[in-house]
Amino acid sequence: MKCTDTRLAKRLAAAQELFRDHHGNVEPDAFFADRVVARLPSQSEAALGWAVARMLPATLALLLVLVWLSWQTAPVGDAAVEVSPTEDVLAWVLDRAGEDR
Amino acid sequence: MELCWTLEMTGAPTAGAAEDEARLVAASRGGDRDAFSKLVRLHQRRVFRLAGRFFRGREDVEDAAQDTFLTAWQKLHTYRAEAPFEHWLTRLCLNCCYARLRRRPAREVPLETEQTAQSADPDARIEVERLLRPLKPADRFILLLLDGEGWSVAEIAQRLGWTRANVKVRAHRARKKLRRLLESGS
Secondary structure, three states, rough: OHHHHHHHHHHHHHHHHHHHOOOOOOOOOOOHHHHHHOOOOHHHHHHHHHHHHHHHHHHHHHHHHHHHHHHOOOOOHHHHHHOOOOHHHHHHHHHHHHHHH | OOOOOOOOOOOOOHHHHHHHHHHHHHHHHHOOHHHHHHHHHHHHHHHHHHHOOOOOHHHHHHHHHHHHHHHHHHHHHHHOOOOOOOHHHHHHHHHHHHHHHHHHHHHOOOOOOOOHOOOOOOOHHHHHHHHHOOOOHEEEEHHHHHHOOOHHHHHHHHHHHHHHHHHHHHHHHHHHHHHHHHHOOO
């Protein structure tokens, strides 16, 4: 039992040491700042990004309103069936065919 | 815009240096890339040192550092000069490292050690390293801050913008998991 405890204590100490020493020890080179600056988005890109971020919700909201309005004003039920454009065209074709004979 | 460059690379900035830094921040906010480049040069070593705590490979450390500065550039307008710029940047860096750690599977972030020979007990260390691999990124992150950086719960909470209770709970869980892993390896 004591042996297990000692072993666990040893491991805990090793784990702490491992975390303490865990380091990449990487230093930035002389051109790091230049690489960062080269990756910065340009003013136009930033403006476009800003516009997209701002405009997208507004566009979606407008689209929803338009869909809702069109759904509200669209002819429903019998009204739509009565003035079916397909029937008008069919009647016209039949009339023309009768006249030709 | 040419700015006087008197900031020191290490240690606490003097009053004049802080003023210069404030000017650089203001100029960067206005889109001045040269000023931002100077800001990067001023803080790059600190950011690399912090990112190096979580990643061993040069590429990973550099990527995390670049992410930090790119985020800083995009979010400069949110920086309030109430706290030092360095603290704000530290928070960004930690968040970038945390996000990067979470994106990577655990097996890709081994805790490999180069100084095993210098360790008091190299065998124990190698064994522990193997045992710690299944630790989740969040647990690894908090343990590296606690044991690696030696920060207190309060310091971690302040620098990450988390609540103390949140840090405490995470730290407790991480320590519990660590203990369980080490015990199960017996």
